[in-house]
Amino acid sequence: MEADKTQKLLKERLKEKGGLKVTHQRLLVLSVLEENSGSHMTAEDIYDLVSEDYPEIGLATVYRTLQLLWDMQLVDRINFGGDGCVRYEIGHLLNGGETKHNHHHLICKRCNKVMPFDDDLLESLEDHIEKATGFHVLDHELKFYGLCKDCMKKQR
Amino acid sequence: MEADKTQKLLKERLKEKGGLKVTHQRLLVLSVLEENSGSHMTAEDIYDLVSEDYPEIGLATVYRTLQLLWDMQLVDRINFGGDGCVRYEIGHLLNGGETKHNHHHLICKRCNKVMPFDDDLLESLEDHIEKATGFHVLDHELKFYGLCKDCMKKQR
DNA sequence: GTGATTGCAAACTTTTTGCATCCGA
DNA sequence: TCGGATGCAAAAAGTTTGCAATCAC
Numbered sequence: 001m002e003a004d005k006t007q008k009l010l011k012e013r014l015k016e017k018g019g020l021k022v023t024h025q026r027l028l029v030l031s032v033l034e035e036n037s038g039s040h041m042t043a044e045d046i047y048d049l050v051s052e053d054y055p056e057i058g059l060a061t062v063y064r065t066l067q068l069l070w071d072m073q074l075v076d077r078i079n080f081g082g083d084g085c086v087r088y089e090i091g092h093l094l095n096g097g098e099t100k101h102n103h104h105h106l107i108c109k110r111c112n113k114v115m116p117f118d119d120d121l122l123e124s125l126e127d128h129i130e131k132a133t134g135f136h137v138l139d140h141e142l143k144f145y146g147l148c149k150d151c152m153k154k155q156r
Numbered sequence: 157m158e159a160d161k162t163q164k165l166l167k168e169r170l171k172e173k174g175g176l177k178v179t180h181q182r183l184l185v186l187s188v189l190e191e192n193s194g195s196h197m198t199a200e201d202i203y204d205l206v207s208e209d210y211p212e213i214g215l216a217t218v219y220r221t222l223q224l225l226w227d228m229q230l231v232d233r234i235n236f237g238g239d240g241c242v243r244y245e246i247g248h249l250l251n252g253g254e255t256k257h258n259h260h261h262l263i264c265k266r267c268n269k270v271m272p273f274d275d276d277l278l279e280s281l282e283d284h285i286e287k288a289t290g291f292h293v294l295d296h297e298l299k300f301y302g303l304c305k306d307c308m309k310k311q312r
Numbered sequence: 313g314t315g316a317t318t319g320c321a322a323a324c325t326t327t328t329t330g331c332a333t334c335c336g337a
Numbered sequence: 338t339c340g341g342a343t344g345c346a347a348a349a350a351g352t353t354t355g356c357a358a359t360c361a362c
Contacts, residue, residue, distance in 0.1 A: 021316060021361050043352080058319040063352060076301075085351065106291045117285065126300065129273065134305035135262045143297045144282065149290035177336050177341060199327080214344040219327060241326070 006034055006074075006090075013072040020068075028054055029065045033075060033090045040078050040087040104142045115148070162190055162230075162246075169228040176224075181206075181213055185221045189231060189246045196234055196243040196270075260297075264304040271304070 010030055014020040032049045033041070041049075047062045066088055069075040078087045104117040126137040166186055170176040188205045189197070197205075203218045222244055225231040230247050260273040282293040 019316070019362095023317065023361070025318075056319075060320080060353075061318060064317085067353095106285065106289065106293075115289070115291070117289070122298075129262065129300060133262065133271070133273070134308070135264075135271070135300070135302055136304075136308050137262075137300045137302040139301045141299045141301070142278075144285060144291070144293045145295045145297070146291055146293040148292075152290070152292050175337095175341065179336075179342065181343075212344075215326095216328075216345080217343055220342080223328095 006030060010069075010072075010074060013074065017072070024054065025050075025057055025061050026065050026068070028057070029062060030069065030074065030090075033069075033088065037090045040089055042085050042087055046088065106144050106146070106148070117144070162186060166225075166228075166230060169230065173228070180210065181217050182221050182224070184210055184213070185218060186225065186230070186246075189225075189244065193246045196245055198241050198243055202244065260299075262300050262302065262304070264302065264307055269304055273300070 028050045047059050106115040184206045203215050262271040
């Protein structure tokens with residue numbers, strides 16, 4: 001999705017909410033999120049990136065903007081592992097229906113190595129869930145915990 | 157799994173690590189986690205529960221104990237939704253051999269509601285992974301992100 | 313012009329760390 | 338006894354809030 005289209009959507013939603021303004025800062029935060037679609041960024045990551053173009057921005061503004069974008073459903077919040085900080089990425093609704101990311105990981109319980117693993121096997125299960133529960137699935141995340149090849153060897 | 161067995165496992169692992177001690181506090185934290193198997197508790201939740209029986213415990217001890225239990229793979233860390241705090245539950249290895257805890261969850265991106273969802277569909281995929289990559293799978297965790305029935309309604 | 317928004321700093325919340333004391337092995 | 342563990346308080350790290358100045362409409 002092109003930046004123009006995302007910006008247009010932001011402007012629409014701000015108008016819908018009534019009285020809210022399209023500011024330079026809001027556009028910049030959104031554009032950084034869009035340029036890094038797929039990565040999971042903390043507020044500080046976003047602050048650092050926006051600062052490159054606009055050093056006078058404040059961290060508090062980034063937090064306030066992320067809260068606003070979340071309220072308007074333009075960004076998603078995610079929580080990876082137990083690192084205790086909230087991460088953001090551009091919303092699924094904006095992220096193009098096609099390029100949905102399938103978070104499949106093999107995680108070794110011994111050495112904590114994380115290996116990616118691709119498989120689209122779950123698509124049909126999503127349909128089943130939606131029919132059975134009314135829950136509309138947007139994305140999934142599948143983690144397998146176990147022992148990697150190397151740690152299996154070491155174990156014996 | 158009975159508390160006795162869990163305690164025994166804790167003692168074993170502490171001995172394995174060498175020099176680590178079985179303290180009243182560690183036993184209490186583990187027993188609270190076991191009594192509340194299935195719920196996802198913050199460190200403070202656990203602190204409050206342990207405090208009922210043992211008011212002199214410090215919050216820092218709870219954090220240190222949870223870190224230790226996690227290192228020894230006796231508890232799991234989970235991070236649902238974007239509520240910005242880490243939660244703990246008794247580890248899946250301990251949570252009953254038969255009823256292997258398959259963490260299947262439907263997580264609403266809007267209201268952060270978490271609904272359980274059971275399915276054993278992934279067993280065959282585990283075999284496939286092991287043959288293809290040499291990774292020995294012990295457990296899996298599957299999360300579907302989307303919009304629950306209620307939030308779907310509200311959206312229109 | 314007017315009210316929403318911003319930057320800054322201070323407050324808050326959650327988690328970690330330093331240290332003197334205590335306790336399990 | 339002795340080194341690991343604890344409780345407390347102080348420090349970090351992450352996030353929110355109050356307020357005067359500023360900017361979008």
